[in-house]
Amino acid sequence: MPEHPVISVVDDDVSVREATTDLLKAMGFSVEAFPCAEDFLASDLRHGTSSLIADMRMPGMTGLELHSHLVEAGTPIPTILITAFPNDWDAERALRSGVVGYLPKPFNEAELLTCIHETELLTFIHSVLKYPRIHQPIDPVARPSLKAGREMLELGVGI
Numbered sequence: 683m684p685e686h687p688v689i690s691v692v693d694d695d696v697s698v699r700e701a702t703t704d705l706l707k708a709m710g711f712s713v714e715a716f717p718c719a720e721d722f723l724a725s726d727l728r729h730g731t732s733s734l735i736a737d738m739r740m741p742g743m744t745g746l747e748l749h750s751h752l753v754e755a756g757t758p759i760p761t762i763l764i765t766a767f768p769n770d771w772d773a774e775r776a777l778r779s780g781v782v783g784y785l786p787k788p789f790n791e792a793e794l795l796t797c798i799h800e801t802e803l804l805t806f807i808h809s810v811l812k813y814p815r816i817h818q819p820i821d822p823v824a825r826p827s828l829k830a831g832r833e834m835l836e837l838g839v840g841i
Contacts, residue, residue, distance in 0.1 A: 687731075688712045688727055689733045689798065690716065690733075691703050691715045691736075692719055692734065692735070692740070692745065693735075693737040695737065696717070698764070698787065699715045700715070702735060702764075706794075714731075719743035719747070719748040723748070723751070732801070732805055733759065733761075733801040733802070733805075734752075734761045734762070735764060735794075736748050736762075736763055736764070737763070737764055738772060745761070745764075746775070749763070749776075749779060750779060753780065760800075761781045761801075763776050763783070765786060766787045768786035782801050783797030
């Protein structure tokens with residue numbers, strides 16, 4: 683398991699995978715990249731990943747299937763799905779399954795950073811509340827736990 687939290691990027695498109703990895707590294711994050719979900723699942727980093735960014739449509743296992751697999755295995759990771767083919771039905775299905783974000787490609791730095799901060803905040807909230815990992819889907823409209831988490835951070839609870 684890595685010393686520092688790692689963001690794993692899973693995308694079959696090498697240009698998107700490399701650009702996303704480079705952007706995250708430039709922002710100061712530790713990042714590992716994988717060309718497919720199966721390679722990520724077979725890696726040692728599966729248990730050391732703090733946030734997962736996965737393509738919605740990939741050959742083999744899709745990003746949403748990867749997220750669902752991790753949840754069903756009892757090792758969920760806060761997930762951001764990215765897609766070149768955005769649509770409302772996929773976005774709603776993804777958010778109802780508990781993913782943190784659904785970003786259409788090309789996405790900008792601010793959108794990605796907002797989603798990453800939400801994944802970090804959810805991880806923090808669940809560690810303070812002593813939940814093993816994020817497990818329950820988040821209401822994509824209300825997201826009350828994020829508001830409570832921000833208040834906890836401001837008050838220094840759990841630090």
